Amino acid sequence: MVDAIIIGAGQAGPPLAERLTAAGMSVAVVERKLFGGTCVNTGCTPTKTLIASARVAQMARRAAEYGVVLDGPVRIDMARVKARKDEVSGRSRQNVERWLRGMPNCRVLQGHARFESPGSVRVGDELLTAERIFLNVGARAAIPDMPGVRDVELLTSGTILDLDHVPRHLVVVGGSYIGLEFAQMYRRFGAEVTVVEKGERLIGREDPDVSDAIRELLEKEGVTVRLSANCIRFARHADGVEVGVNCTSGTPSVVGSHVLLAVGRTPNTDDLCLDRAGVVTDSRGFITVDDTLRTNVPGIWAMGDCNGRGAFTHTAYNDFEIVAANLLDGDPRSVDDRIQAYALYTDPPLARVGMTDEAVRRSGRRALVGQRAMTRVGRAVEKGEAQGFMRIVVDADSQEILGAAIIGPGGDEAIHGVLDMMYAKAPYPTLQRAVHIHPTVAELLPTLLGELKPLE
Incomplete structure (x- = not known):
């Protein structure tokens, strides 16, 4: 014992x-x-x-x-x-x-x-x-019971790590965090990459403009994105695996030399x-x-x-x-x-803390929002990585910080300034009056709080 x-x-x-x-x-x-x-x-x-x-x-x-x-x-x-x-x-x-x-x-x-x-x-x-x-x-x-899933060779987030070569065409089934990281990664390694997502947009739990920004940066690098894939199925093909995508519009299927199944855990x-x-x-x-x-x-x-x-x-x-x-x-x-906080490690990353805008709206709170494109963040422009944006949402009455999102260089680090304030239960003027180091991405957090507007 x-x-x-x-x-x-x-x-x-x-x-x-x-x-x-x-x-x-x-x-x-x-x-x-x-x-x-x-x-x-x-x-x-x-x-x-x-x-x-x-x-x-x-x-x-x-x-x-x-x-x-x-x-x-x-x-x-x-x-x-x-x-x-x-x-x-x-x-x-x-x-x-x-x-x-x-x-x-x-x-x-x-x-x-x-x-x-x-x-x-x-x-x-x-x-x-x-x-x-x-x-x-x-x-x-997770390997759900999808049509044909047992009839073909599929990769998971674990087995794909065993590859010692670059796939000719990687089809990623699942447009969420794990799938998108592998999609960008293998595109940069030189593979043709197609992401097949059942939902109407990528990373559906995020706000629509966040999803759109992530899709835009992936497509800019040559990743093909297929959304509303309502007929996902698998079949053997002479060139690898045929993945069914849509039964009503668009190319009905895509053939990949390799298929990554990234649809949950x-x-x-x-x-x-x-x-x-x-x-x-x-x-x-x-x-x-x-x-x-x-x-x-x-x-x-x-x-x-x-x-x-x-x-x-x-x-x-x-x-x-x-x-x-x-x-x-x-x-x-x-x-x-515990306050919800996580990052999607595309490049640049998406960092998220607290509530999304949609969740704030559903809560019925009177809220204020500050937002700035990375094209207006000096550090991002200097690095030549001015994709994305940063946003923070606060309660207009209590001055509580409700949530934030940063898509941009170093966003996964900069977001902690917001997270720490939330754990300290400090009102947003505390962060607004902080003097941050220049040039950084985090230095724009006080600026966002000085430009708050009603969340519509």
Whole structure:
């Protein structure tokens, strides 16, 4: 018997193990595959490493715009690109495993964990028991039951990372965050790229002008976008895979040498035997938790992607912080206090915090908005990257900052000035009166707040 069992060595599990062992508890960490979870192995670390290579390729193609002369066309050594990605990701994975194995009072087991009762878990031939069990099992790419999906070879956000060559024509099914990052990346590597999206616009959860701006920057680089794809289906073709797009208008299908299916994620909860523990999940398999991440079964918590309360590395790590604060520090932290914040890592990126304009309108608040095109942001113009815009929305009565969006260079960093003000619950004049460094993108945030107009 141990004091705690942690299933999954993703972004929440290892730091929790460190806190628990430091508090004098014995801990067993179970990982059935790769240490570090999605972020280190198939998410942030490898994809952003690839995006960095794709950006270098794109900037090399644009060198003449900056007065830099390069002889000959830009060539992509995809095997070397992959090797660099594998090296960065592999080093992070090894560091996580080394950290856990070197942790006092922490035992690491590799294998598939399954519940046998609310307080016991079997890993191979060994039965572990504990009063506290923490689930950090993550999620994987969803493969819905679409026509022909089982009849063809498809890539997911995980398996596409194994490619050591550039596809002739990559068809990306799914016009949301993961799909769009790969679409731009592989276009920059030299592939023909088509994005097929079922909805009427890309990244449908965003405001329409945000969706339009992202579509514009992708199409400017040569990515073909097909929207309102109401007849998505798959069939084998002599040149690869035929993807059905539309049954009523436009070219009815597109043929790709490779097809990436990027239509969402599904939690890794289907083979944990949760029913033996009595742990409740929702209709999609996400583990139901309260605002402190406790499941319906006393002594069992769920953190990270598998609980459906966030789908990012930063939310998974915050889950760890919430659990540790409540369990060890007597600090009543809650997931409901978390402000929504994330980024889409196209180049330039989209950074988002808080409410969209559409959500503010639906709330019925009297709101004010400030907006500026990147063509009026000196830092963006100087860098030759003046695509996109920045926007901030505030409550006209309480002066609360409600949300912001930045599409532009460094937007993923600049947005934190807004996010920090929101967590501090500071009224927007506090940010408006700040003196920011010039020349930066963030220096325009006070300017936006000085140009507020009613949100229509």
